[in-house]
Amino acid sequence: MTTTTETELVLDGLRFWAGSWPRRATKYQRWATTPEEAAELILDAEDDPQNWPFISVYSFPEGHTKDGNVPRIDRLFIDLDVPDTGEYRSGEQSDPTAAWIRDMSRLLVRARKVARFLLKTASPESWQVVLSGHKGIHIDLVFPPISTANGDFSQFINGINSYSMALKDYIIEATGLDDLEDYIDVDSSDLGRLRRVPNTKHLGASQAFGEDRFCVPVTLKELATMRPRDYIELTRQRRELDSRFRPVPNEKAAEVLTQRIRNAPSSTRSTGGSSYDPNRVKAYEEAANENIGVDDLGFVLSDRPCVAAFSERDDAFSHRAQSHYFEMYAITQMMDKGVPIETMVEFFRGLPDFDEDYTRERIETYISLGYSPMKCETVWQKAPTFCLQNSCGIWAGERARQ
Structure with missing residues (x-):
């Protein structure tokens, strides 16, 4: 049974990070039309190992992305995390806590530099920061919503990705962090993406460390001086929010992103197909080889x-x-x-964290957009792990030719 205090703190997290509705809530992507409705779903998911206390990054006033609709784009979501090659992620260490501290020390060295740079920009109040509660840091750039009249579905994806990559390169250049690429994820290909809700329990971290750990908001100033011990202390409980955590939308970012979207390739040029067409799913099903x-x-x-x-x-x-790329x-x-x-x-069912609704949605979206087969070169560049x-x-033939 949750307390009123827990509910109010989660509601505050939703009000500051998810201010428009409707949205999808939890791993199972249930529709929520109000913060109160979402909070109930999210708190029920906190202690369920098969579920996640997540909310969609964007709201869907015109319908969900699976139906080809552009959401209300009013922020960019940046994920800083321990690299896949880190000690803690490997699971092969004898002392997981010590490995976590070493990996987080490396991450926070870079996060502090990023925070100090953002504090010196013209609009530091447009940035929001959340500690995931385990081994990540989420940073949002908030701006006024972009009108859906500025482009089609693919133009929004391509324009946002273009702007995100440019922003990442700008941060890397400004901070001198040449290896930040290993720690940062700015991919915005999935406009239906989910995120952890501020002020919710991180069940995985709680189980890993033997005590409750939470996803909590922090300020840029706090991040600019943060050490692993601070991360631990802050994520031990939910946090009350005040005006410091309410962002001021960045007008300039909205202007630049709008131009990126308008100038981005449309569906025809970017996917080899035409605009989003759900009828392609039915046509694909009829033509598919049922013997496979x-x-x-x-x-x-x-x-x-x-x-x-x-x-x-x-x-x-x-x-x-x-x-994602693979x-x-x-x-x-x-x-x-x-x-x-x-x-x-x-094919995907046996994988850890399999979600049938999400998987089916991804498949039908790619079919509806008429995606051509991704090239092997893209895997070599974007997903070399696989x-x-x-x-x-x-791969061997290509290397022989070189």
């Missing part, structure tokens, strides 16, 4: 052994942007072979 089952995929995609290997990895979805690669390669949607869903290199004839 999960057991046939190894043969059907024998020239791409990395796809079959992906389904056997316990860490398939533990590599942030790399996992998921897209696997789906578009199966689409190219006419694999039935149900077979694709079954490339089998010499075990793949395509």
Whole structure:
């Protein structure tokens, strides 16, 4: 049974980080039309190992992205996290807490530099910061909402990604952190993306450290001086919010992003198809080869052994942007072979953190947008963790030609 205090603190987190509705709440993406409705769903999810106390980054006043609708874009979500190669992530250390401290020390050295730089910019009050409660830091740039009249679905994705990448490069150059690329994720390809709600329990961290840990808001000034011990102390309880945490929307950022969206490639040029068309799903289902089952995929995609290997990895979805890119690669390669949607869903079913609704939504979105198969070169550049290199004839052949 939750207390009124817990509910109010979660409501404050929603009001400051999710100010418009409706949104999707929890891992299962339930519709919530008010903060109160979302808070109830989220608090119920806190102690459920099969669920997450998440909320969508954006609201959907015109309908969800799975139906081709552009959400209310009013912020950019930046994720700073311990790299996949970190000691703590490896799970092979004898003292997990000591490994966490070493990895977090490295992350916070970089986070402090980023925070100090942002404090010197013209609008530091436009940035929000949240400690995930485990090993991450979420930073948001807030701006007035971008009118959906400025572009189609793909233009929004391409324009936001273009702006996010430029912002990341600007931060790297300004801070001199050449290796920040290993710690930062600014990918905005999924406009239906979920995020952890401020002032909610992080169940994984709580179990890992043997005490309750929470996702909590902090200020840029606090981040600018933060050490691992501060991170631990702050994430031990929910936090009351005041005016320091309410952002001032950045007008200039909205202007620049709007131009990026207007000038971005539309669906036809970016995906090889045309605009978002849900009717493509029905056409695809009718044309798919119903004889292809999960057991046939190894043969059907024998020239791409990395796809079959992906389904056997316990860490398939533990590599942030790399996992996202490879998921897209696997789906578009199966689409190219006419694999039935149900077979694709079954392909992902055995993976940790599998969510059938999310998986089906991703598949149908790519089909509706007419995506062409992602190139192997993209995997080599964007998701090298999943490339089998010499075990793949395509990779070996390319290296031989070079």
